Amino acid sequence: MAAPSRQVQVVSYPEGEVGPEHFEVVSVDVPDPGAGQVLVRNTWTSVDPGLRLRLRAEAPAGYFASFPLGSALDGVLTVGQVIASNAEGFEVGDTVWHPYGWREHAVVDAGVELMNGAGTMRVLDVADTPPQWYLGPLGAIGLTAYSGLAVADALGGGETLWVSAAAGAVGSLVAQMGVRLGHRVIASAGSAEKVAWLVDEVGVAGAFDYHREQPARALERLAPDGIDVYFDNVGGDHLEAALDALRMHGRVALCGSISDYEGEPTGPRNIFLATAKHLTLSGFRGSLHMELLDEMQSRLGGWLREGSVTHRETVYAGLDQAPVALQDMLSGRTSGKTLVRL
The missing domain is CATH 3.40.50.720 (NAD(P)-binding Rossmann-like Domain)
Structure with a gap:
């Protein structure tokens, strides 16, 4: 049975500085997951400079396409918890990453390569690792x-x-x-x-x-x-x-x-x-360098855990703050990785 949830949609393409007025938060019905799908309750969503390139009527050639007006954003990495699963290898309670951020819930197809593999849904090891690190240094x-x-x-x-x-x-x-x-x-x-x-x-x-x-x-x-x-x-x-x-x-x-x-x-x-x-x-x-992911996670993860590399975060609370977070980041008002905690 479909359940209500919220998501951010683009309502206009900014000319110049991006601001909250270019977005709206809307309520939508999220369907139950079908065969091979997983329903995720998003807990952390990413805010990245490259999003600005997609807030244009025409994004740069060879890059990700422009965000369509009046639709949920795609290609925005996020971390969340599985709350329903019809896909082998994904259990309720698993922490996963996927590319459907700036929304509270997402139905994700398991096993489908997304964003050249960088957004393909996968189960994350959070036993000794903060989950949001997978949107930053380990992602x-x-x-x-x-x-x-x-x-x-x-x-x-x-x-x-x-x-x-x-x-x-x-x-x-x-x-x-x-x-x-x-x-x-x-x-x-x-x-x-x-x-x-x-x-x-x-x-x-x-x-x-x-x-x-x-x-x-x-x-x-x-x-x-x-x-x-x-x-x-x-x-x-x-x-x-x-x-x-x-x-x-x-x-x-x-x-x-x-x-x-x-x-x-x-x-x-x-x-x-x-x-x-x-x-x-x-x-x-x-x-386009997914072959380096395991090497990076092993090497950088070791430095992070021993404390020779530190990870700075600027965290905004609540889905409504995602556009503000993007505006602040592009204006240089944030440090380290900019995140929204849902």
């Missing part, structure tokens, strides 16, 4: 951080690595892993508090607030001999500064371009330096 966020270092050939350590948005969900993990791997890490973030955390607690070699100091000048000060690797979460003037600072044969992991998400894109004016310096610029998505 897609951790995989993105780890695979970005992998594609930039930076898992070996011993180089100078610049990480932008280094207090965010992905960047904070990259910065900490970089220090743990033995890199000389330069970090940038959007507030004095975030910079202090990066220097005092993470132990980066240097950090700067990009609101107070231009990236190009900061790199001249903090890495006068240049950098070997740049982990790019920002794009725009950050990528331009990195191209100037990179040494011959330097590498860039192109993870995101958050500076362009709510404004007019501004590409680097010095892109020819990629040719002149024999640079390697590697675009990547964590969901």
Whole structure:
């Protein structure tokens, strides 16, 4: 028998800054699970910068499609508890992840590959692990951080690595892993508090607030001999500064371009330096590197449990706060992984 539940729907595509007015929370009837399906009561749902790219009439080619107006969001990772199951391998009470977040309940098909495997429903081991970690360091966020270092050939350590948005969900993990791997890490973030955390607690070699100091000048000060690797979460003037600072044969992991998400894109004016310096610029998505998931969970999970890597969270309470959480995250008002607890 169908039961009422709530979900967030997109009602309009924002031009400029996203806000709660672009969403509404609606009540819907959730059906009983059919054969091969599981009913999940969602407990934690993710809030990620990439959602902004789907809040457009046309999402970037090759990325996930735009969110349709007047429908529940898909491709938003979430964690929940199975409350009814007609699928082998999933029992009532199991904690699972799946890609139907920003809603209180979801009916999920078992065994169906979703989001290149990153969203395929699976049972999670929460015996000694907080369940929300699977939306952060032990899930897609951790995989993105780890695979970005992998594609930039930076898992070996011993180089100078610049990480932008280094207090965010992905960047904070990259910065900490970089220090743990033995890199000389330069970090940038959007507030004095975030910079202090990066220097005092993470132990980066240097950090700067990009609101107070231009990236190009900061790199001249903090890495006068240049950098070997740049982990790019920002794009725009950050990528331009990195191209100037990179040494011959330097590498860039192109993870995101958050500076362009709510404004007019501004590409680097010095892109020819990629040719002149024999640079390697590697675009990547964590969901296309599922072969690294077990390795990442083992390695990063060990660091988390021994305390050499920490996980920061900004948590909002209640489904109604999901749009506010997205707005705050895109405006730089959150630290670490942004989550909504349902």
